[in-house]
Amino acid sequence: MxxxxxxxxxxxxxxxxxxxxxxxxxxxxxxxxxxxxxxxxxxxxxxxxxNAQAQALAKSSSGLVGLIVHDIADPYFSAIARGVQEVAREQHKMVLLATTGGTPADEKEAVAAFAARRADAIVIAGSRSSRPEDEQANAELAAELDRYCRNGGHVGVVGQAIVGAGALDGYHLVEVPNEPLAAELAGTLAASHAGHFVIIGGPEGLITSDDRIRGFQSGLASAGRPEAEVLRASFNRAGGYEAGLVLAERIRDARKAETANEGEKPDLCIFAANDVMAIGAAAGLRSQGFRIPRDALIAGFDDIETLRDFRPALSTVRLPLEDIGRLATLSTVGSGALGGADGNHDDGAAVTGQVTLRRSTEWTP
Amino acid sequence: MxxxxxxxxxxxxxxxxxxxxxxxxxxxxxxxxxxxxxxxxxxxxxxxxxNAQAQALAKSSSGLVGLIVHDIADPYFSAIARGVQEVAREQHKMVLLATTGGTPADEKEAVAAFAARRADAIVIAGSRSSRPEDEQANAELAAELDRYCRNGGHVGVVGQAIVGAGALDGYHLVEVPNEPLAAELAGTLAASHAGHFVIIGGPEGLITSDDRIRGFQSGLASAGRPEAEVLRASFNRAGGYEAGLVLAERIRDARKAETANEGEKPDLCIFAANDVMAIGAAAGLRSQGFRIPRDALIAGFDDIETLRDFRPALSTVRLPLEDIGRLATLSTVGSGALGGADGNHDDGAAVTGQVTLRRSTEWTP
DNA sequence: GGGTGTTGGGAAAGCGCATTCCCACTGCAT
DNA sequence: ATGCAGTGGGAATGCGCTTTCCCAACACCC
Structure with missing residues (x-):
């Protein structure tokens, strides 16, 4: 049958x-x-x-929206995915999922696959890379996206523009003010922390990470502080953990040299370029017997849902992740539907974050 | 163009x-x-x-696998989703995502949508419901799945069989031994905890929850303990939190009555039917000034990745979530590919869990 | 009552591709 | 020289649906 x-x-x-x-x-x-x-x-x-396939073929509109993330099990992405999914449901569309691990080549492949399925829209989340070795793959990704747009597709990008992609119609950007927010965070921290700062960042060339680092540095500069050292690691918990181990070593050495300053206010404040790295770093430090905020202060970025139950409560920059997902999707799938008087405005939606201080950066004697 | x-x-x-x-x-x-x-x-x-649509139409096979979850931002589901996604990639298929909040009616709708898209396989995760008010929706879901199978589709179910669905060809089950594992956990806890037990469960009729509760009770019984009281709440962090508040009240009352037993071993051991509830409960207790394991012991179920950074380390039952996702997907999409000599064996894959004791159930004076 | 709309329904032409035939042509053995 | 299998390519059909176009029937008004 x-x-x-x-x-x-x-x-x-x-x-x-x-x-x-x-x-x-x-x-x-x-x-x-x-x-x-x-x-x-x-x-x-x-x-x-x-048969939806046949319908799609006949009226050339598939009711599909493609979502590209680095890792669906990362709380950052799954929060965004939730937002995307919600809007998709409201608009009676289905979500096609692709995970790429952040590799531009895989992202390009995913875009091609979505294009082949004639997805009505593509939402692409996760930091772009500007590493030299990714240059070609990035260009190909940009080309693929361009082609997709030219064929009438809509793409929504979370975070920052795709390197090399034209300002086409149908190309939407949900801008996340990583740099200014990181600067603000730095300023706020500098106001209460007299010691020095270290930054744990992702690999050089990860734009989100780089933006946040740059912002943090400029915030420090505005506060009259010297530039902070940057430790590079992979942009996930494991990377944070490694960096945490390195820093633990540092603290140990410093203590040895300066003859035990336990009980004093910690000299070190760590800024991790995202929350999962911060969590990893905290775990690394803890594994070496250090405690936050007793032995070091630490702040992250994103305010992922997981933080709710993380101790000590982690200072961070709150980003409305679910809304970001919603916005990115709405700006693409919605653009056809709710195009009012003028349909062609390039509605680059912007999002606001919020510096959120919690216990991990509050030292109390 | x-x-x-x-x-x-x-x-x-x-x-x-x-x-x-x-x-x-x-x-x-x-x-x-x-x-x-x-x-x-x-x-x-x-x-x-x-044009993949046209291809699918012409050769009637879409290269799609549908995934149905309650909430993609829940760590339990996103871990499974990761597994599903991995296999899909390996098999050159794309995954279609649907989130339903656990409502059978929505699940049925999702199945219909997947069927309409001629998905090659459907993986359905998340507890089934046996509540009377869901009975009709459940029957419809079962019917929809039956139809889908009869039309040549493959469905993989995580956890427990769909109520009312026939033992069709193309119907695969990844069985999770919730009941025995919960029993084992109860036995282990009973060995070291002399006080009494309380269970925080999901709403009555959520099969996963009910299985775990039943298992835990039977484990207690085997250990010669009385049946534990069951608190019902929604099957997520919020539900756990509420239950935590209720239990905080209890502890307070008990303390008043029995004239301060602070410093003594806590009398109460809580079993939450899943980890996010356990985390919620811990948060609820903490909000009232109680600490784990000082004032109460607590154990969860699933061993979601989040636990890695949760303090106190939470006792739980480790489930290989990612593997579960992989298995469920492999058993469906793979069954066409790697069907060896006899293709028709009903390969109900089974999974093993592992009682994992951590600090949240270890009291030290 | 013969025009002019207006409605309710069908016929048919694709949408973009896979695939089954079918044909022309080659090389080889007879 | 004639037969044959084998081979590389094209024509045509159909997958299941939407949509335009067309036709019949019916009501309406002068």
Whole structure:
């Protein structure tokens, strides 16, 4: 028993396929009530399920929105994914998921796959890379996206523009003010912390990471502080952990040299370029017997949901992740629907964050 | 410039569409090298992207696998999703995501949508419900799945069988031994905890929750302990938090009555039916000034990744979530591919868990 | 009552591709 | 020279649906 087709339904109802199509799927023309009832009846008895592929082919719109993330199990991405999913549901679209680990080559492949499926929109989250070795893959990604846009697709990018992608119609950006927010965080921390700062960042060339680092440095500079040293590690918990181990070593050495300053206010304040790294760093330090904020202060970035139950409460910059996902999706799938008077405005949605101080940067004697 | 079609490529290459199709997409027949080169060349210049919809329609196989979860931002589900995604990638399939909040009606809808898209397989994670008010929706879900299977689809269910679904071909179950594992956990805890037990469970009728509760009770019984009281709350962090507040009240009252037993071993051991509830409960207790394990012991279930950084380290039952996702997907999408001598064996994959004791249930004076 | 709308329905032409035939042509043995 | 299998390519059909176009029937108004 293969799935029954519209034609079968039509035959059973004694009408033409055209009519059946009109009653079963929203059409401008509404057939008479008698006919409609018969058709619906027939569809019911046959257990008719319309073939979305065929529909998509016929009206060239698939009802699909593609989502590209680095890792769906990362709280940062899964929060965004939730937002995307919500909007998709509201708009009666389905979400196609692709995880790439952040590799531009894989991202390009994902875009191609989405394009092949004629996804109505593509949302691409996760930091772009500006590393030299990724240059070619990035260019290819940009080209792929351009082509997709030119063919009428909409793409929504979270964070920062794709390197090399043109300012095409259908190209939307949800800008995240990483740099100014990081600067603000630095300023705030500098006001209460007299010691020195160290930054744990992702690999050089990860734009999100680089932006945050640059912002933090400039914030420090504005506060009259010297530039902070930057430790590079992978942009996840494991990277944070490693960096934490390195820093633990440092603290130990410093203590040895300066003859035990336990009980004093810690000299070190760590800024990790995202929350999962911060958590990793805290874990690394803890594994060496150090405590936050007793032995070092630490702040992250993103305010992922996980932080809610992390101790000590982690200072961070709150980003409305779910909204970011929603916005990125709305700006793409919505742009066709709610285009009011002027449809063509490049609605680069912007998002605001919020420096959030918590216990991990508060030292109390 | 609409996306170019196979026909256009063929024309440019000076061959028939049939030939173009043969060279661009793997066919049994390999055209000559000269022709092939011309076609590939033409495809390149035109930036040809095959229309997956049309392909799917023509060969009736979409390369899609549908994934149904309650909430993609829940660590439990996102871990499973990661596993699913991995296998999908390996098998060159894309995953379609649907989140339902656990409502059977929505799940049914999602299945229908997947079926409409002719997904090759559907993986459905998240506890089934056996509540009376969900009975009809459940039946409809089962019917929808049956139909999907009968039409040649494969479905993989995580956890427990769908109520009312037949033992069809193409119906695969990744069984999670919730009950025995919960029993084992109860036994282990009973060995070291002399006080009494309370269970925080999801709403009555959530099968996963009910299984774990039943298992825990039977484990207690085997250890000669009385049945534990069961607090019902929603099956997420918020539910756990509420229950935590209730228990805080209890502890306070008990202390008042029995004249301060601070410093003594806590009398209460809490079993939460999953980790996020356990975390919520811990947060609730903490908000009232109580500490784990000082004032109460607590254990969860699942061993979600988040636990890694949760303090106190939470006792739980480790479940290989990512593997579960992998298995569920493999058993469905793989069953067509790696069907050896006998293709029809009902490979109900099983998974093993592991009681994992950590600090949250260890009281030290 | 014959025009002119207006409606309700069907016929048919694709959407872009895979695939089954079918044909022309080659090389080889007879 | 004639037969044959084998081979490389094209024509045509169909996947399941939407949509335009067309036709019949019916009501309406002068």
């Amino acid at each position: 293969a799935a029954s087709t519209l034609t079968e339904v039509a035959r059973l109802a004694g009408v033409s396929p055209a009519t059946a199509s009109r009653v079963l799927n929203g059409s401008a023309r509404k057939p008479g009530p008698g006919v409609s009832e018969r058709v619906r009846q027939a569809a019911e008895t046959l257990g008719y399920i319309p | 609409a996306a170019s079609t196979l026909t256009e490529v063929a024309r440019l290459a000076g061959v028939s569409p049939a030939t173009a199709s043969r060279v661009l997409n793997g066919s049994a027949r390999k055209p000559g090298p000269g022709v092939s080169e011309r076609v590939r060349q033409a495809a390149e210049t035109l930036g040809y992207i095959p």
